[in-house]
Amino acid sequence: MNFVFLSPHFPTHYVNFADRLHKMGVNVLGIADAPYDSLSPELKNSLTEYYRVDNMENYDECMRAVAYFTFKYGKIDRLESFNEYWLETDARLRTDFNIEGTKYPEVLESKRKYLMKDHFKKAGVPSARCHLVTTYEEGMKFLKEVGFPVFVKPDIGVGAYASYKLSNQEEFDAFYADHPAVPYVMEEFVNGLIVTFDGITNYENDPIFMTSHIFPQNVAETVNQGDELFYYSVRQIDPALVKAGTAVVHSFNTTARFYHFEFFKLYEDKKGLGKKGDYVALEVNMRPPGGCMPELMDYEHDTDVYQIYADMLVHDKLYLPTEKKYIGIYVSRKNCFNYVHSHEEIVEKYGAHLMADSDVDAIFAPVMGDHMYLMRAETQDKVEEIRNFVLEKC
Numbered sequence: 001m002n003f004v005f006l007s008p009h010f011p012t013h014y015v016n017f018a019d020r021l022h023k024m025g026v027n028v029l030g031i032a033d034a035p036y037d038s039l040s041p042e043l044k045n046s047l048t049e050y051y052r053v054d055n056m057e058n059y060d061e062c063m064r065a066v067a068y069f070t071f072k073y074g075k076i077d078r079l080e081s082f083n084e085y086w087l088e089t090d091a092r093l094r095t096d097f098n099i100e101g102t103k104y105p106e107v108l109e110s111k112r113k114y115l116m117k118d119h120f121k122k123a124g125v126p127s128a129r130c131h132l133v134t135t136y137e138e139g140m141k142f143l144k145e146v147g148f149p150v151f152v153k154p155d156i157g158v159g160a161y162a163s164y165k166l167s168n169q170e171e172f173d174a175f176y177a178d179h180p181a182v183p184y185v186m187e188e189f190v191n192g193l194i195v196t197f198d199g200i201t202n203y204e205n206d207p208i209f210m211t212s213h214i215f216p217q218n219v220a221e222t223v224n225q226g227d228e229l230f231y232y233s234v235r236q237i238d239p240a241l242v243k244a245g246t247a248v249v250h251s252f253n254t255t256a257r258f259y260h261f262e263f264f265k266l267y268e269d270k271k272g273l274g275k276k277g278d279y280v281a282l283e284v285n286m287r288p289p290g291g292c293m294p295e296l297m298d299y300e301h302d303t304d305v306y307q308i309y310a311d312m313l314v315h316d317k318l319y320l321p322t323e324k325k326y327i328g329i330y331v332s333r334k335n336c337f338n339y340v341h342s343h344e345e346i347v348e349k350y351g352a353h354l355m356a357d358s359d360v361d362a363i364f365a366p367v368m369g370d371h372m373y374l375m376r377a378e379t380q381d382k383v384e385e386i387r388n389f390v391l392e393k394c
Helices: 011-025 043-045 059-073 084-097 108-111 115-122 137-144 169-178 219-225 240-252 293-299 305-315 342-351 379-393
Strands: 002-006 027-032 049-052 076-080 130-132 149-153 164-168 184-188 191-203 205-210 213-215 230-232 259-267 279-285 326-332 354-359 371-377
Touching: 002 011, 002 059, 002 084, 011 027, 011 043, 011 305, 027 059, 027 149, 043 130, 049 059, 076 084, 084 108, 084 205, 108 115, 115 130, 115 240, 115 279, 130 137, 130 371, 137 169, 137 184, 137 342, 164 169, 164 219, 184 326, 191 240, 191 305, 205 240, 205 293, 230 293, 230 342, 230 379, 240 259, 240 279, 293 305, 293 326, 293 354, 293 371, 326 379, 342 379, 371 379
Parallel strands: 002 027, 002 076, 027 049
Antiparallel strands: 130 184, 149 164, 149 184, 191 205, 191 213, 191 259, 213 230, 230 326, 259 279, 326 371, 354 371
16 A cells, blocks of 8 residues: 655654554655654654655645655555645645545535535534625624624634634624635634544544544633633543534545544524534534644543554554543643642642643644643543642642
């Protein structure tokens, strides 16, 4: 099998994809603009060959790299970056070289928030009414339909970047007076808990590995208010979420890949969307969940999701356990705050629960915090205890 891996060096833990595939006899062929000498020894050992381009933004260079690999190794079986930023490039290269997987422009249906709505409807899963932002007058028409508050965000975007809740006419007018030139969508506001449906599909487009995480605070609020990021997994996935999530999987071409979907679980009845406790589709991402969530999945299940992916890709089978054994916890700190308990105290008190901790790359820090802890616990009470201890401020 020939697997082309775009930008295999970033983020650094994605070397695990290359490592697991390489160990299974796959030709892992890397393309990036990073100097070869800057690659980690583990990544170098996992790549059959590396093709350095001057600029990954130059599509012609990437095309020449894939053409070279095709000439040398034969037909390319799969091509992935696992990275939101490069999904369109991935799809264009698959189209031009007839590589299995999502093609272009089909990929836009899972990147543009406005186009996702058609798939949610096809899946029979409700989602918030949505307006593609154009003129102020059209925005006012939509506002009269749904009322305040509304939520605005880039039509293509990730990590709640430049996303805002507009609660009154003054905020609404200010948004139209000064919103960025990139396309935006406006949605009716949904009062709900953000719950993810994450996993890996097989070649039949069925989920073979599933998990779910809860974000007690909306990520956009976390970013806009400068708070620390905290989320945790569930021991048992709600069957209603499995039903909704699987329906959305089947409405897209998610064959043989990671996926990361987000839903609202309604805090209250919402006309046109459902009753309290129902699930409402928020958005989809056709890639692994961001940050360290793949590692957290490992700790929750005592497994190796990178190996699960490699087993699926090569054999279309599962060999490792997928039973959820713990509640996974992500909790971060920010350098701008003073905390009651030191890092050393955290390690001393919760060392049995601590799986990993590290500083966060500056590029991710506004969302993920400056220092993160990956932990696991057996009860929800212990989760809350850990959170309160780590985040208690002076």
